[in-house]
Amino acid sequence: xxxxxxxxxxxxxxxxxxxxxxxxxxxxxxxxxxxxxxxxxxxxxxxxxxxxxxxxxxxxxxxxxxxxxxxxxxxxxxxxxxxxxxxxxxxxxxxxxxxxxxxxxxxxxxxxxxxxxxxxxxxxxxxxxxxxxxxxxxxxxxxxxxxxxxxxxxxxxxxxxxxxxxxxxxxxxxxxxxxxxxxxxxxxxxxxxxxxxxxxxxxxxxxxxxxxxxxxxxxxxxxxxxxxxxxxxxxx
Numbered sequence: 001x002x003x004x005x006x007x008x009x010x011x012x013x014x015x016x017x018x019x020x021x022x023x024x025x026x027x028x029x030x031x032x033x034x035x036x037x038x039x040x041x042x043x044x045x046x047x048x049x050x051x052x053x054x055x056x057x058x059x060x061x062x063x064x065x066x067x068x069x070x071x072x073x074x075x076x077x078x079x080x081x082x083x084x085x086x087x088x089x090x091x092x093x094x095x096x097x098x099x100x101x102x103x104x105x106x107x108x109x110x111x112x113x114x115x116x117x118x119x120x121x122x123x124x125x126x127x128x129x130x131x132x133x134x135x136x137x138x139x140x141x142x143x144x145x146x147x148x149x150x151x152x153x154x155x156x157x158x159x160x161x162x163x164x165x166x167x168x169x170x171x172x173x174x175x176x177x178x179x180x181x182x183x184x185x186x187x188x189x190x191x192x193x194x195x196x197x198x199x200x201x202x203x204x205x206x207x208x209x210x211x212x213x214x215x216x217x218x219x220x221x222x223x224x225x226x227x228x229x230x231x232x233x234x235x236x
Contacts, residue, residue, distance in 0.1 A: 001105055002126055003175075004040035004049040005091045008033055008061065008112035009080040021057070022219050023112040024064075028232035032219060033061070034068045035115035040108075041069055043119065045126055050094060051112070052080035052087045085182060085193050092179045105175040106130060109196060113219040114169055115228065121170065124210045129172035132208040136197045138165035139212045168212040171197050181205065 008023045023033040033051070040049045053061050058077055065072045078094055080087035088109055095101055106129045110117060121137055128135035141164035147157040173196065181199050182190075189202055200207045219225050 001047045001095075001099060002045050003091070003095060003105070003107050004037075004043075004046045005088060005107045005109040006033070006037055006040070006049065006051045006112050007080070007084060007087055007109060007169075008051055008053040008057075009084070009087055010111075010113065021054075022225070023053075024057070024060070025219075025225060027115065027225065027228055030068055031064055032115055032225075033112045034064055036110065036112050036117070037065070037069070037075065039115075039117050039119070039122065040110070041074060043122055045123070046074070046108075049075045050091050051075065051077045052091055053077065053112075055079050083193075085190070085196055085199070088196055089179065089182055092175050095175060101175050101179070103174060103176055104130075106172060107175045107178070108170045108172040110170040111218055114216055115219075116213070116215050116217070116231070117170065118213060118216070121210060121212060121216065125170045125172040128208040128210055129174060132206055133174045133177050134172070134197065134200045134205060135208040135210050136171050137168045137210045137212040137216070139168065139214055139216075140164070141166055165209065167195065167197075168216050168218070170210075171195060173200075177205075 010021060024031050027035060037049060040046050051061055058079060061077045065075050081090045091107060092101065095105060106126060108122060108125050125135055141161050144161050145159050145164045146155055149156040178196060178199060181203050193199060197207050217224060
């Protein structure tokens, strides 16, 4: 089985003084999270789409799904964890209880605030996760990457840009494999995780790279939302 896992736990602190988390802000007439979920909802490869959000937003999220997607039987809304990776593990626990987890169970994890993910990206993530066990969506770095010193005011290194990529999502995994790897981590290792692919890297497991798209961006700052609004209107 294949599951879409929508990570909707962020509070959007870098968006400034907004009244709600950024995934619930309006974009082109409907909430950002609905644009994102729609991409999974219409894709026939997904047996179910799991939205994970803070407890206080579960009811609101369910109402949005009912309002905008009508048929919500394919979509479930549950509570996420305290961290990104605990949230992903919460989705695996839910799948285990409802369906059981086998070597063929695939999870495609995606930021709720990346509404422009494409059908191709989703398809290639599913294929890569099946073949390799784990994959990350990336785009080649357009600018030179400069690594700071520990203090942050000097250059420590300038890596070869040809080998540098910018990470996006989805990140996709064989559910049983990523759970086993996560459970094998020490508490110290868990504190170093920026995302789920880091789990595989720490344990020496290969992560296949799926080519993303420049426009598969994440809403982080108010400017990002303004750009996406322009994209929705077709003014770019």
